[in-house]
Amino acid sequence: MATIVRTHTCGQLRKEHVSQTVQIAGWVNGYRDHGGVIFIDLRDRDGLTQVVFHPEFKEAHDLANKLRSEDVIHVTGQCVAREAGMTNPRLATGEIEVQGSAVTVLNKSQTPPFSPDEADKVSEETRLKYRYIDLRRPRMQHVLRTRYRVTKLMRDYFEKQGFTEVETPFLYKSTPEGAREFLVPSRIHAGSFYALPQSPQLFKQILMMSGMERYVQIVKCFRDEDPRADRQAEFTQLDMEMSFVDRDDVMNIIEGCVRIVWKEVLGIDVPNPIPRMGYAEAMNRFGIDRPDMRYGMELTDISDIAAKTDFGVFKGALGAGGTVRTVVLPGGGDMTRKETDGLAEWAKGFGAKGLAVTKVIAGGKLETGIAKFLAPIADDLIERTGAKEGDLICFAADSEKVVFKVLGELRQKLARDRKLIPEGQWKWLWVIDFPSFEFDPELKRWIALHHPFTSPRDEDIPNLEAKPGECIAKAYDLVCNGSELGGGSIRIHNPEVQARVFKLLGLSEEDARKKFGFLLDALKFGAPPHGGIALGIDRIIMHLCGTTNIRDVIAFPKTQNGADLMTEAPSQVEDKQLKELSLRVTGQ
RNA sequence: GGGGGUGUAGCUCAAUUGGUUAGAGCACCGGACUGUCGAUCCGGAGGUUGCGGGUUCGAGCCCCGUCACCCUCGCCA
Numbered sequence A: 001m002a003t004i005v006r007t008h009t010c011g012q013l014r015k016e017h018v019s020q021t022v023q024i025a026g027w028v029n030g031y032r033d034h035g036g037v038i039f040i041d042l043r044d045r046d047g048l049t050q051v052v053f054h055p056e057f058k059e060a061h062d063l064a065n066k067l068r069s070e071d072v073i074h075v076t077g078q079c080v081a082r083e084a085g086m087t088n089p090r091l092a093t094g095e096i097e098v099q100g101s102a103v104t105v106l107n108k109s110q111t112p113p114f115s116p117d118e119a120d121k122v123s124e125e126t127r128l129k130y131r132y133i134d135l136r137r138p139r140m141q142h143v144l145r146t147r148y149r150v151t152k153l154m155r156d157y158f159e160k161q162g163f164t165e166v167e168t169p170f171l172y173k174s175t176p177e178g179a180r181e182f183l184v185p186s187r188i189h190a191g192s193f194y195a196l197p198q199s200p201q202l203f204k205q206i207l208m209m210s211g212m213e214r215y216v217q218i219v220k221c222f223r224d225e226d227p228r229a230d231r232q233a234e235f236t237q238l239d240m241e242m243s244f245v246d247r248d249d250v251m252n253i254i255e256g257c258v259r260i261v262w263k264e265v266l267g268i269d270v271p272n273p274i275p276r277m278g279y280a281e282a283m284n285r286f287g288i289d290r291p292d293m294r295y296g297m298e299l300t301d302i303s304d305i306a307a308k309t310d311f312g313v314f315k316g317a318l319g320a321g322g323t324v325r326t327v328v329l330p331g332g333g334d335m336t337r338k339e340t341d342g343l344a345e346w347a348k349g350f351g352a353k354g355l356a357v358t359k360v361i362a363g364g365k366l367e368t369g370i371a372k373f374l375a376p377i378a379d380d381l382i383e384r385t386g387a388k389e390g391d392l393i394c395f396a397a398d399s400e401k402v403v404f405k406v407l408g409e410l411r412q413k414l415a416r417d418r419k420l421i422p423e424g425q426w427k428w429l430w431v432i433d434f435p436s437f438e439f440d441p442e443l444k445r446w447i448a449l450h451h452p453f454t455s456p457r458d459e460d461i462p463n464l465e466a467k468p469g470e471c472i473a474k475a476y477d478l479v480c481n482g483s484e485l486g487g488g489s490i491r492i493h494n495p496e497v498q499a500r501v502f503k504l505l506g507l508s509e510e511d512a513r514k515k516f517g518f519l520l521d522a523l524k525f526g527a528p529p530h531g532g533i534a535l536g537i538d539r540i541i542m543h544l545c546g547t548t549n550i551r552d553v554i555a556f557p558k559t560q561n562g563a564d565l566m567t568e569a570p571s572q573v574e575d576k577q578l579k580e581l582s583l584r585v586t587g588q
Numbered sequence B: 001g002g003g004g005g006u007g008u009a010g011c012u013c014a015a016u017u018g019g020u021u022a023g024a025g026c027a028c029c030g031g032a033c034u035g036u037c038g039a040u041c042c043g044g045a046g047g048u049u050g051c052g053g054g055u056u057c058g059a060g061c062c063c064c065g066u067c068a069c070c071c072u073c074g075c076c077a
Helices: A058-064 A116-121 A124-129 A138-160 A201-209 A247-266 A279-286 A312-319 A337-348 A371-385 A400-417 A458-463 A495-504 A509-524 A537-545 A575-580
Strands: A021-033 A038-044 A047-053 A072-081 A096-107 A183-185 A193-195 A214-222 A234-243 A276-278 A323-329 A356-361 A365-367 A392-398 A428-432 A437-440 A445-448 A475-480 A483-490 A530-536
Touching: A021 A047, A021 A096, A021 A116, A038 A058, A038 A072, A047 A058, A058 A096, A138 A214, A138 A234, A138 A247, A138 A537, A201 A214, A201 A234, A201 A509, A201 A530, A234 A247, A234 A537, A247 A428, A247 A475, A247 A483, A247 A530, A247 A537, A276 A279, A279 A400, A279 A428, A312 A323, A312 A392, A323 A371, A323 A400, A337 A356, A337 A392, A337 A400, A356 A371, A365 A371, A392 A400, A475 A530, A483 A537, A495 A509, A530 A537
Parallel strands: A047 A096, A276 A428
Antiparallel strands: A021 A038, A021 A072, A038 A047, A072 A096, A183 A193, A214 A234, A234 A530, A323 A392, A356 A365, A356 A392, A428 A475, A437 A445, A475 A483, A483 A530
């Protein structure tokens, strides 16, 4: 077929092009057949142009008569001004139209399951099955272009900062700590497997030991865990690592990066510097390590005054070394019994045994819920929590861990449900000073909160074994509007310290050798102090494009079940393939 | 692995306590129409009610199982 000549795109033509003969091509977005005159809205990635076919151009008119949605056509015609009253102000090209004198049908389309025009009303399942139609929408094309723009801005920025992008292997060694891995069987080594990396963590550290000093990579990571609205088994990170730095250096570089991206894409100024908050403060005030700072409703510790009541739930929790805390919902006094019971039921999903509530009424009195138990402390309670008339006070009494989880989630749920989150705000935060380790009661051992390569503060290193629970990590998470955009840390660069951490985490010397021998070796051959961070690209694009669905920012995403509805992956494979890999499928 | 929601025409939805032949809008097909831009008007075709069982005189509706999609807990060093 001859080259398809396009003199203009479908979003380009204006009054100034009137009387020019133009050639445009694209998809039939819609048609209006008046018997005599026929209108076609032609769409390409740049916009829409109305093409009009008059009976005088008989051949073109006859062809136009047969055009249907999503046919791909090429049109030659004259750009003409629309008469007064016939312009379409909703179209960028609405002041002109193209008088079609010749049309070529490049490819007929079957009747599409949906039109790109109406895709926002179509179920996501259908959109994903016919993703190529869904992606024709301007909205989706905008997302994909934004994605490219953002990664380009990032690469340009990091290049200016002296970074080098280095590719690291996807076929990698299995290190079953952390997230579940996708395994890839080795054909050559029957019975052995590669793993797809959860992140290039160890390779980027090795690159520091290789003298790269400043590494960056925009790279896919793989975690075989159940997806969420903002989580996908396969996702993209901006991964970076620097040598001879401390925490502030890494944080400053990243602030510069998000500052440029938000400014260029949204015209939004990211605060300089981004405020910081300690993990302990975040948990105490918000019950979560990634607080949304766009609204208040902070948690209040009322353990001391709760102890003065005869409420068994409070007494029980406090007696077991727990805590009693509240979240106040402004104006929540209008909630019905059914609604507050629903909250309690919802709270059980987070490990709570229930959720007590009461309402503040006129005269600083409490009513409904557990009000009768609270009478003796009503004044103190209202003063401490700052609750006002018409507010709802929610109580959680349990271990600190459960109380933080329940109230942290409750605060967010209530704010979202009651539309108390101001729109158009960007609240940035670094959360720092995370504990290095957490005791896992089920595994009966310490586990790393971030990962086992994170360095504790220098002053905590002597106490590693004696007081692991009190070690603070040189770690930092970047939070934007309550969503974790990324996290990183200064790493351990001393082989003895790394060995001690492995030991603390219950890894025998032999296991450590087997799994991370290459790291321990590399640390012994001149490892510079280093640290880095990884940002979630998908989540950044979600913020920039105003969606809460990660599938909206990935061209070909997977469903909750890890399936690709278009290609129908995953699929069974032929016996021959299994044989080559020395694999047998058992237990279907 | 657990909890919740959804599943009816190509698409989006409706269908009374379980009751006649499962409807509508859009899309599609045929016709009319020379200025529409959600074109309009006339006519038509289109259904394994996700799938498999069960209860019942009778099931889209009730019960059991199962599958898919969404949200979520666990999980995500």
